[in-house]
Amino acid sequence: MIYSLKEIAELIEGSIEGNPSKLIHGIGALDSASPKQISYAANEKYKDSLKISNAGAVIINKNLKKFCKVDAILVDNVYLAYSILTHKFKFNQNIENLKYSHLLNYSDSNISGSSLIGINVKIGKNTIICANCVIEDNVTIGTNSLIEPNVTIQNGCQIGNNCVISPGAVIGSEGFGNAKNNDNKWSSIAHLGNVIIGNNVSIGANTTVDRGTITDTEIHNGVKIDNLIHIAHNVIIGEDTAIAAKTGIAGTTIIGKRCMIGGGVGIVGHLKITDDVVINATTTVNRNITKPGVYTGFVPLMLHSEWKKVGIWLTKLDKIASFMKIKLKDLR
Amino acid sequence: MIYSLKEIAELIEGSIEGNPSKLIHGIGALDSASPKQISYAANEKYKDSLKISNAGAVIINKNLKKFCKVDAILVDNVYLAYSILTHKFKFNQNIENLKYSHLLNYSDSNISGSSLIGINVKIGKNTIICANCVIEDNVTIGTNSLIEPNVTIQNGCQIGNNCVISPGAVIGSEGFGNAKNNDNKWSSIAHLGNVIIGNNVSIGANTTVDRGTITDTEIHNGVKIDNLIHIAHNVIIGEDTAIAAKTGIAGTTIIGKRCMIGGGVGIVGHLKITDDVVINATTTVNRNITKPGVYTGFVPLMLHSEWKKVGIWLTKLDKIASFMKIKLKDLR
Amino acid sequence: MIYSLKEIAELIEGSIEGNPSKLIHGIGALDSASPKQISYAANEKYKDSLKISNAGAVIINKNLKKFCKVDAILVDNVYLAYSILTHKFKFNQNIENLKYSHLLNYSDSNISGSSLIGINVKIGKNTIICANCVIEDNVTIGTNSLIEPNVTIQNGCQIGNNCVISPGAVIGSEGFGNAKNNDNKWSSIAHLGNVIIGNNVSIGANTTVDRGTITDTEIHNGVKIDNLIHIAHNVIIGEDTAIAAKTGIAGTTIIGKRCMIGGGVGIVGHLKITDDVVINATTTVNRNITKPGVYTGFVPLMLHSEWKKVGIWLTKLDKIASFMKIKLKDLR
Numbered sequence: 001m002i003y004s005l006k007e008i009a010e011l012i013e014g015s016i017e018g019n020p021s022k023l024i025h026g027i028g029a030l031d032s033a034s035p036k037q038i039s040y041a042a043n044e045k046y047k048d049s050l051k052i053s054n055a056g057a058v059i060i061n062k063n064l065k066k067f068c069k070v071d072a073i074l075v076d077n078v079y080l081a082y083s084i085l086t087h088k089f090k091f092n093q094n095i096e097n098l099k100y101s102h103l104l105n106y107s108d109s110n111i112s113g114s115s116l117i118g119i120n121v122k123i124g125k126n127t128i129i130c131a132n133c134v135i136e137d138n139v140t141i142g143t144n145s146l147i148e149p150n151v152t153i154q155n156g157c158q159i160g161n162n163c164v165i166s167p168g169a170v171i172g173s174e175g176f177g178n179a180k181n182n183d184n185k186w187s188s189i190a191h192l193g194n195v196i197i198g199n200n201v202s203i204g205a206n207t208t209v210d211r212g213t214i215t216d217t218e219i220h221n222g223v224k225i226d227n228l229i230h231i232a233h234n235v236i237i238g239e240d241t242a243i244a245a246k247t248g249i250a251g252t253t254i255i256g257k258r259c260m261i262g263g264g265v266g267i268v269g270h271l272k273i274t275d276d277v278v279i280n281a282t283t284t285v286n287r288n289i290t291k292p293g294v295y296t297g298f299v300p301l302m303l304h305s306e307w308k309k310v311g312i313w314l315t316k317l318d319k320i321a322s323f324m325k326i327k328l329k330d331l332r
Numbered sequence: 333m334i335y336s337l338k339e340i341a342e343l344i345e346g347s348i349e350g351n352p353s354k355l356i357h358g359i360g361a362l363d364s365a366s367p368k369q370i371s372y373a374a375n376e377k378y379k380d381s382l383k384i385s386n387a388g389a390v391i392i393n394k395n396l397k398k399f400c401k402v403d404a405i406l407v408d409n410v411y412l413a414y415s416i417l418t419h420k421f422k423f424n425q426n427i428e429n430l431k432y433s434h435l436l437n438y439s440d441s442n443i444s445g446s447s448l449i450g451i452n453v454k455i456g457k458n459t460i461i462c463a464n465c466v467i468e469d470n471v472t473i474g475t476n477s478l479i480e481p482n483v484t485i486q487n488g489c490q491i492g493n494n495c496v497i498s499p500g501a502v503i504g505s506e507g508f509g510n511a512k513n514n515d516n517k518w519s520s521i522a523h524l525g526n527v528i529i530g531n532n533v534s535i536g537a538n539t540t541v542d543r544g545t546i547t548d549t550e551i552h553n554g555v556k557i558d559n560l561i562h563i564a565h566n567v568i569i570g571e572d573t574a575i576a577a578k579t580g581i582a583g584t585t586i587i588g589k590r591c592m593i594g595g596g597v598g599i600v601g602h603l604k605i606t607d608d609v610v611i612n613a614t615t616t617v618n619r620n621i622t623k624p625g626v627y628t629g630f631v632p633l634m635l636h637s638e639w640k641k642v643g644i645w646l647t648k649l650d651k652i653a654s655f656m657k658i659k660l661k662d663l664r
Numbered sequence: 665m666i667y668s669l670k671e672i673a674e675l676i677e678g679s680i681e682g683n684p685s686k687l688i689h690g691i692g693a694l695d696s697a698s699p700k701q702i703s704y705a706a707n708e709k710y711k712d713s714l715k716i717s718n719a720g721a722v723i724i725n726k727n728l729k730k731f732c733k734v735d736a737i738l739v740d741n742v743y744l745a746y747s748i749l750t751h752k753f754k755f756n757q758n759i760e761n762l763k764y765s766h767l768l769n770y771s772d773s774n775i776s777g778s779s780l781i782g783i784n785v786k787i788g789k790n791t792i793i794c795a796n797c798v799i800e801d802n803v804t805i806g807t808n809s810l811i812e813p814n815v816t817i818q819n820g821c822q823i824g825n826n827c828v829i830s831p832g833a834v835i836g837s838e839g840f841g842n843a844k845n846n847d848n849k850w851s852s853i854a855h856l857g858n859v860i861i862g863n864n865v866s867i868g869a870n871t872t873v874d875r876g877t878i879t880d881t882e883i884h885n886g887v888k889i890d891n892l893i894h895i896a897h898n899v900i901i902g903e904d905t906a907i908a909a910k911t912g913i914a915g916t917t918i919i920g921k922r923c924m925i926g927g928g929v930g931i932v933g934h935l936k937i938t939d940d941v942v943i944n945a946t947t948t949v950n951r952n953i954t955k956p957g958v959y960t961g962f963v964p965l966m967l968h969s970e971w972k973k974v975g976i977w978l979t980k981l982d983k984i985a986s987f988m989k990i991k992l993k994d995l996r
């Protein structure tokens with residue numbers, strides 16, 4: 001899939017500043033895009049990256065033009081334009097591939113006869129694919145791994161050695177990203193990254209791991225992930241971290257090494273959690289954690305009759321402080 | 333499935349006030365039931381609807397008899413009687429249908445050879461059914477939609493054009509409703525409604541959408557739903573609303589248009605959320621939201637050592653107010 | 665699978681106190697292990713159980729030797745040694761079984777032609793196995809039960825009469841247990857228990873129920889479990905309890921009879937919840953509940969602008985109390 005700047009500009013309804021016949025082979029992040037890739041900068045926050053980007057071209061609005069030293073396509077709504085362009089670089093965007101008519105239903109020594117394996121799939125020695133799995137094209141699985149029944153591993157994902165993927169897990173589902181168009185409707189972003197899973201990783205039953213937008217979602221060696229967990233696009237989980245059931249980690253958050261994350265935890269997007277952090281069950285993590293330690297945040301259990309009385313005052317804590325003339329600086 | 337009032341009264345152990353040979357073709361809601369349908373009113377809260385109901389008959393207890401102008405079946409436990417009756421009007425209540433022996437394993441141009449398609453299924457042009465899906469009887473899917481691997485779409489559900497149903501998602505599972513019988517045991521309610529999904533909708537991996545009890549669960553055009561989300565029976569989600577992963581929406585709640593609901597949010601049942609509401613991640617929504625705006629409710633992250641000290645006082649906020657002689661009216 | 669103490673000691677790098685040729689047939693809990701089983705005591709907390717254990721042998725560290733009256737294997741890291749040993753007693757630890765090449769794809773009167781059934785599976789009269797299920801070896805299912813599409817039931821699990829297992833559910837997945845080794849890496853524990861489900865139980869779509877470590881996970885008669893719920897290893901759920909969607913129950917917690925647990929609740933491990941307890945949606949249960957009643961714990965919904973002001977003071981409640989010179993004993 002190679003397009004000229006002219007073709008791309010027509011697709012996203014932009015105007016070219018530069019060479020219309022320059023050929024673009026893919027989409028890259030602003031910081032790492034090669035001269036054969038196109039990138040985008042959605043607002044002034046990215047102006048410093050834009051100034052030094054090596055991308056072959058960038059999609060920007062006219063306000064950012066002065067920071068741009070490479071070819072550009074000018075549009076009004078950069079993120080919308082980017083969302084439209086992603087679909088042109090997505091694998092499998094034709095019916096023949098998507099219907100998996102080429103998936104093989106065969107009996108390899110270690111593959112259950114009812115699992116379907118795509119083309120260009122590599123499966124290492126002693127790895128077992130159990131019943132009713134779907135392993136899409138271009139997937140790589142290392143040695144001694146166990147893929148349990150009813151698992152879906154989508155196009156291009158990589159799984160290391162000695163891994164266990166439990167029943168019903170989905171590896172490589174589309175990330176959740178959508179741009180708003182001018183009619184206030186969502187325009188979906190095709191996710192072009194993969195999921196890269198290291199060695200000695202276990203993924204629990206019915207857990208979902210989304211693929212990255214441009215770069216990959218990464219789960220490093222020795223990570224243990226329980227059931228019904230959601231790992232969003234571009235999350236990176238450091239070595240030997242363990243995560244209990246029903247936790248969700250939003251997009252682009254980076255978790256350190258040897259963390260222990262309890263069940264039902266919610267971690268919002270774009271955070272950094274350092275190494276050796278323990279987060280207790282059902283806690284919401286809404287800020288970076290820069291120091292190792294044990295963290296918690298939930299309302300202790302009460303009789304409902306008590307909770308109703310407490311709740312009224314809880315929502316007025318700032319007004320109580322004001323009424324009592326307490327100032328934050330008074331507290332220590 | 334047509335039953336006389338006499339047959340129904342025998343099934344639910346009630347006494348008929350009216351014509352025993354009247355024929356009933358289905359169950360309807362009290363407000364919308366036709367003269368060919370039976371409905372029910374569980375308590376006095378429904379007396380006004382009962383007075384003007386056009387149902388062919390209603391199941392009530394004797395206290396409601398005075399409000400009823402149509403044929404009635406009198407029982408002691410109305411909800412229990414209703415739960416028993418639902419199973420008589422459920423599709424597929426015979427082994428031949430339930431075992432899906434009639435599901436077709438065929439190679440249509442756009443259907444993976446390993447997916448099973450029921451009878452009376454309509455699949456639109458350019459729609460793709462990926463590997464290992466189960467599409468039960470009477471399902472309708474529009475054009476240009478993508479049903480990814482290992483998806484289950486149950487009897488009678490409808491999916492529009494340009495939709496994506498991600499791997500492992502379940503559309504049309506039974507709602508969670510049970511009546512207590514006289515021995516304090518649960519009597520399940522068969523859910524007779526469907527799931528109706530509009531155009532340009534995406535449903536995430538391993539997300540579940542339950543069918544409605546009598547009327548349908550509805551997901552309107554342009555809605556984007558992430559992974560591992562639970563949509564309960566009779567929820568209605570308005571156009572262009574986006575919902576992030578691991579959120580749950582309980583039964584009969586209605587969500588407006590263009591809402592943005594964060595990850596891990598819990599919305600309790602029977603609520604109304606207006607248009608253009610933003611709810612931050614992990615918030616519990618326990619009341620109607622009538623004004624657009626941004627809403628939040630969770631405990632900020634603390635060191636566990638701090639949380640333990642804070643928690644003690646948190647559960648005593650009303651007592652602190654009382655001790656300090658603060659009154660709610662003092663606060664502004 | 666029978667091993668001598670000598671073989672086991674070599675595997676876990678321990679030294680034998682007792683008869684090296686004693687034969688061990690399995691792993692048992694310290695309190696209930698038979699003379700043919702080996703058990704373990706990880707620390708002094710278990711010294712009383714150790715003193716009266718009937719196990720054939722125990723794995724302990726040298727500090728516990730004085731409390732032990734049976735044969736012992738001494739190691740430095742007892743839990744790590746136990747984790748390694750579990751894998752020797754796990755069923756199916758050979759490729760031939762794991763790849764399910766022996767699973768049958770046949771058309772019994774009540775089994776969908778596309779479901780795979782292992783060896784030594786017992787399926788009762790009128791029970792229906794829907795499409796694309798995987799029923800592994802040694803599973804028992806009673807009469808009149810319905811196993812919906814895409815369900816996975818793993819080795820040795822038992823399901824009673826009149827049960828419904830909804831689409832995508834996983835019964836008998838591995839529990840989440842890992843020991844740390846001396847390099848700070850996780851060593852997984854193979855779970856040797858099963859899942860035992862009684863009669864009249866329903867399990868929701870994409871719900872996961874993990875098998876027990878040594879003894880079983882138990883779901884008693886009449887329990888109703890909604891979608892996307894996680895039931896961890898060795899949880900016991902009492903008769904006629906109902907649990908709404910997206911709740912998680914951590915390992916070894918025991919729930920009483922006739923409880924009603926709302927959606928999105930998190931219950932931490934090793935707790936006891938008595939009979940007739942109601943827990944409202946999204947509450948965290950972090951302590952035993954010994955009295956029936958209604959319990960709650962979450963932050964009431966606020967406008968985000970209000971929540972930001974409230975949150976600052978919420979995390980300083982202990983300091984506010986200190987500043988105001990309030991003592992806990994003053995509050996009533």
